[in-house]
Amino acid sequence: MKxxxxxxxxxxxxxxxxxxxxxxxxxxxxxxxxxxxDSFESQGSVTGMVSSALASARAIAAKNQRYxxxxxxxxxxxxxxxxxxxxxxxxxxxxxxxxxxxxAVPGLKPIRLPETIGVMDLRRRTNIDxxxxxxEPIDDDxxxxxxxxxxxxxxFSIIFSPSGKLVIHDVRVRNRHGIFRPANPTESxxxxxxxxxxxxxxxxxxxxxxxxAELGLGKEASRNSFIVYEKQKFxxxxxxxxxxSEYLVKLTPEAIYINxxxxxxxxxx
Numbered sequence: 339m340k341x342x343x344x345x346x347x348x349x350x351x352x353x354x355x356x357x358x359x360x361x362x363x364x365x366x367x368x369x370x371x372x373x374x375x376d377s378f379e380s381q382g383s384v385t386g387m388v389s390s391a392l393a394s395a396r397a398i399a400a401k402n403q404r405y406x407x408x409x410x411x412x413x414x415x416x417x418x419x420x421x422x423x424x425x426x427x428x429x430x431x432x433x434x435x436x437x438x439x440x441x442a443v444p445g446l447k448p449i450r451l452p453e454t455i456g457v458m459d460l461r462r463r464t465n466i467d468x469x470x471x472x473x474e475p476i477d478d479d480x481x482x483x484x485x486x487x488x489x490x491x492x493x494f495s496i497i498f499s500p501s502g503k504l505v506i507h508d509v510r511v512r513n514r515h516g517i518f519r520p521a522n523p524t525e526s527x528x529x530x531x532x533x534x535x536x537x538x539x540x541x542x543x544x545x546x547x548x549x550x551a552e553l554g555l556g557k558e559a560s561r562n563s564f565i566v567y568e569k570q571k572f573x574x575x576x577x578x579x580x581x582x583s584e585y586l587v588k589l590t591p592e593a594i595y596i597n598x599x600x601x602x603x604x605x606x607x
Contacts, residue, residue: 405505460565461490494558
């Protein structure tokens with residue numbers, strides 16, 4: 339006599355009820371999820387991220403007894419810096435190059451900033467000489483509508499001395515081999531900073547090094563403050579052809595400064 343096996347599983351009606359219940363729960367959870375994601379992409383989340391990075395940079399400077407810090411820069415994007423994501427990169431002075439030469443700290447990956455938030459130093463270079471460090475502030479009369487100027491003001495560094503003090507120090511970031519505009523990956527395979535040719539043509543490197551002042555990337559002084567801005571508002575002003583300053587200058591009183599002795603963030607409020 340054949341044994342009878344009880345069939346297990348869900349009926350079509352039961353499956354339908356489960357799907358409807360799951361969809362209902364998801365719809366109820368979406369607002370809370372969106373609020374949670376927004377909280378991670380707020381100004382507070384960025385300043386908290388930067389604060390932790392500053393503490394790590396001071397420790398790197400003390401440990402290596404070299405100037406070290408953090409660098410903000412947009413990764414290369416074929417549609418230009420307006421579309422490009424911005425990152426925080428740990429950098430350290432290269433003892434084998436000039437005093438103002440820096441490279442990415444080995445073993446530390448760049449940290450991507452939240453999609454909806456960006457940081458700027460609100461300054462731009464005054465000419466296109468790669469070794470010239472002069473710059474000027476962005477003010478009410480500034481009309482900044484070139485990709486190079488956007489790349490410029492979103493690419494800047496904050497530097498600490500070996501004693502842990504915040505300093506204003508000339509910075510020129512290059513690949514770890516110290517080569518000026520390497521022509522191909524055999525000259526430098528640095529996967530962080532590299533030449534425009536390597537980044538675009540060979541997909542070697544995330545960020546174009548400071549040998550392209552015509553792109554807004556050349557030697558410049560480090561900073562002791564920055565602003566946090568909302569990309570959506572900024573992009574809207576940019577797309578409408580208006581001066582960026584209409585939005586950015588309003589943020590000047592909200593500039594975030596760094597205590598030169600402790601390396602901690604000083605709240606604007």
